[in-house]
Amino acid sequence: MSRIFTAEELLAYDGAEASKPVYIAVKGVVYDVSASREFYGKGGPYEAFAGRECSRALAIMKVDAAECNGNLEDCTEKQLKTLDDWIAKFNTKYTVVGKAAEPGSAEEADAATRRAAAKPGSSGKWQDEQVDMDEIRKTMMRQSPFTPGLLTTLVIVGLLTALAGYILYIDMTGQQPLEPHTEL
Numbered sequence: 077m078s079r080i081f082t083a084e085e086l087l088a089y090d091g092a093e094a095s096k097p098v099y100i101a102v103k104g105v106v107y108d109v110s111a112s113r114e115f116y117g118k119g120g121p122y123e124a125f126a127g128r129e130c131s132r133a134l135a136i137m138k139v140d141a142a143e144c145n146g147n148l149e150d151c152t153e154k155q156l157k158t159l160d161d162w163i164a165k166f167n168t169k170y171t172v173v174g175k176a177a178e179p180g181s182a183e184e185a186d187a188a189t190r191r192a193a194a195k196p197g198s199s200g201k202w203q204d205e206q207v208d209m210d211e212i213r214k215t216m217m218r219q220s221p222f223t224p225g226l227l228t229t230l231v232i233v234g235l236l237t238a239l240a241g242y243i244l245y246i247d248m249t250g251q252q253p254l255e256p257h258t259e260l
Contacts, residue, residue, distance in 0.1 A: 100125045129146045
């Protein structure tokens with residue numbers, strides 16, 4: 077289950093605290109860039125990107141917190157290609173940890189409401205959502221078009237197709253079907 081980050085929640089992962097991971101968002105995908113904390117963390121050359129949606133800044137190649145947003149409307153084809161190159165790099169180098177909600181979207185409002193309803197942890201800080209494997213399996217089964225009944229049907233159709241192919245082969249070659257072996 078991917079976590080949805082509001083802009084405010086994403087900013088909490090800006091590299092200011094050494095004990096927390098460093099996240100950045102590119103085209104709505106949130107990456108854990110902690111492995112390159114020396115670049116994205118406090119004092120690093122790209123610290124302006126940490127904890128923010130930085131698609132525009134990457135596209136126009138400008139390290140400036142004011143350019144860290146998802147607005148790509150006036151970007152040139154060359155700038156969009158540059159952004160795609162950055163995304164390819166992030167996809168191979170870093171782990172995706174969630175999705176950034178668009179500011180003002182219903183998704184952002186839902187995420188904020190869920191977090192506000194969460195219970196505080198023993199430290200007094202709001203804890204991240206905990207997800208167990210059973211919940212993940214149930215979610216995947218609900219989203220999968222392959223229900224157990226459909227899978228059974230597909231297996232039966234596959235076996236019948238193989239049998240029909242075998243019968244057709246026997247018929248076309250004029251061979252006798254294989255006799256069942258009773259001896260070991």
